[in-house]
Amino acid sequence: MTTTTSKRVFNFSAGPATLPEAVLRQAADEMLDWHGSGMSVMEMSHRGKEFIAIHAEAEKLLRELMGVPSNYKVLFLQGGAIGQNAIVPMNLLRGHAGFDVVDTGEWSLKTIKEGKKYGQVNIAASSAADGYKHIPPRDSWKLDPGAAYVHICSNETIGGVQYHAVPDTGQVPLVADMSSDFMSRPVDVRRYGLIYAGAQKNVGPAGVTMVIVRDELIGQALPITPSAFDYKVQADADSMFNTPPTYTIYIVGLVVRWLQAQGGLAAVEARNREKAGLLYQYLEGTQFYFNPVAPADRSLMNVPFKLRDPSLDDAFLKGAEERGMVQLKGHRSVGGMRASLYNALPLEAVAALVAYMKEFEARHG
Numbered sequence: 001m002t003t004t005t006s007k008r009v010f011n012f013s014a015g016p017a018t019l020p021e022a023v024l025r026q027a028a029d030e031m032l033d034w035h036g037s038g039m040s041v042m043e044m045s046h047r048g049k050e051f052i053a054i055h056a057e058a059e060k061l062l063r064e065l066m067g068v069p070s071n072y073k074v075l076f077l078q079g080g081a082i083g084q085n086a087i088v089p090m091n092l093l094r095g096h097a098g099f100d101v102v103d104t105g106e107w108s109l110k111t112i113k114e115g116k117k118y119g120q121v122n123i124a125a126s127s128a129a130d131g132y133k134h135i136p137p138r139d140s141w142k143l144d145p146g147a148a149y150v151h152i153c154s155n156e157t158i159g160g161v162q163y164h165a166v167p168d169t170g171q172v173p174l175v176a177d178m179s180s181d182f183m184s185r186p187v188d189v190r191r192y193g194l195i196y197a198g199a200q201k202n203v204g205p206a207g208v209t210m211v212i213v214r215d216e217l218i219g220q221a222l223p224i225t226p227s228a229f230d231y232k233v234q235a236d237a238d239s240m241f242n243t244p245p246t247y248t249i250y251i252v253g254l255v256v257r258w259l260q261a262q263g264g265l266a267a268v269e270a271r272n273r274e275k276a277g278l279l280y281q282y283l284e285g286t287q288f289y290f291n292p293v294a295p296a297d298r299s300l301m302n303v304p305f306k307l308r309d310p311s312l313d314d315a316f317l318k319g320a321e322e323r324g325m326v327q328l329k330g331h332r333s334v335g336g337m338r339a340s341l342y343n344a345l346p347l348e349a350v351a352a353l354v355a356y357m358k359e360f361e362a363r364h365g
């Protein structure tokens, strides 16, 4: 139907973030009339057959793409990943006094702060002392064998550190906030008790949080748990105990289908490695910019970097914008720059960024 030609920027935003252009075009084409229904997806009853089909398809595609075993529930909830900092302990404490957290940065700190409202939080390891430049090695963790679960943040979006191996926590379930690296690489779901992720980094617009949880862990929520945030209640209702974020779920379904068409998660990871590799390789060879993170723990998704001379920051950002590269300003808590290289960001965007960084260095270095 409509094929508007509009100028798209290279969007390095940390989230909400760039989406695949093909998905946006399809959504535009289907905006007024989804598959002959005569309605936009936004206008559909969540109980109607059209939306039930859209929801079921999104879940089926997600299960296929990630290889989610049948003894895991996939839930589409609201409240954001930050909401899960309360919702996970309310559901997963199961009579235990508390849980373990590995503190790798800003997002872990939020988990710790919120979790303390519901139980004892044991910080099993922390990289705070070195400014969160690495993931504490597994053999340094002081886990509590009585913990309900061990919480990690698989990718610290602000600090740019990422787990590149799944830590072994024995019989204690592993819980991961994968908000900023969800579906960016293959995941062995069996290694986790629970995975959660907000959609707006890698897989869709803001508004839905996906929770993948092993069956046996649900059904023992604290009595204070709001029903809409009780995993068992939502699982029994197919995530429709209350009105789900229907349009967001539809877009997530389109993005998952797009990821499948890219060749699946192994192919997606290979492309993400290529993109991040281009930028890190350049950062390794220059004195003008630097990335503080230990090389083994660098994130493929979020690359913070600084100019040695911060008085040039504004000029750098202005020049980037003039060249159609936006949202490169670092998080306010760390300053400098941050390039987020999520699934939908094309390789050409990273190539353009590196070319511009070289040019800027040649001019000011």
Ligand SMILES: *Cc1c(COP(=O)(O)O)cnc(C)c1O
Pocket (backbone or CB within 6 Å): 015, 079, 080, 081, 082, 083, 107, 153, 155, 156, 157, 177, 178, 179, 180, 198, 201
């Ligand atoms: C973005 C982000 C969140 C926050 O999610 P909300 O949707 O704002 O609640 C939580 N954790 C991580 C790792 C993130 O990157």
